[in-house]
Amino acid sequence: RKEVEQDPGPFNVPEGATVAFNCTYSNSASQSFFWYRQDCRKEPKLLMSVYSSGNEDGRFTAQLNRASQYISLLIRDSKLSDSATYLCVVKGSNDYKLSFGAGTTVTVRA
């Protein structure tokens, strides 16, 4: 079983729509969680950390469910510039290594 699993998508949505997707992780001892975005042929860039209480950053809302071991990301009022691959990233408890999901592709159309 992969450490981090994501629905690869693609999620194809019109501008202004809301899109949400999840990621599951296998290690119950995982301590830190992040969403990164990666544009085609570019490096991943940190979008937001995910806190136990859930957190919001503008149009982006992240939630963590430790009991079910999943993380979600919701994008409201989608913009064309939101088109990217969103990587779910989990850090274990014993080291600084990150485990990456394969990414969820979102395409926002005009």
Add this chain to the structure above:
Amino acid sequence: GAVVSQHPSRVICKSGTSVKIECRSLDFQATTMFWYRQFPKKSLMLMATSNEGSKATYEQGVEKDKFLINHASLTLSTLTVTSAHPEDSSFYICSASPHEGYEQYFGPGTRLTVT
């Protein structure tokens, strides 16, 4: 803040040659840096953890003699792909964290093509 650079951004080399990739943290010190590779439409795969002043820690299946890592200072780590073969063609990305154990920031990546 938290800027990581990589050089070169793109390199094409012939089979059998060696290629060195540099990763620098520009505005912070990093005792630990990470090297990843990514194949098209695949996830980033951690290759090794680079530790300043000590040997790198390689992930299972990564040949340490083929992928030489040197972390000579708190702002520089290098990855040398030795005797490169076409199957080594990939996107190599480094990362570093200004605060150990917290989010990592990635370099822009190096696209290696071995002909």
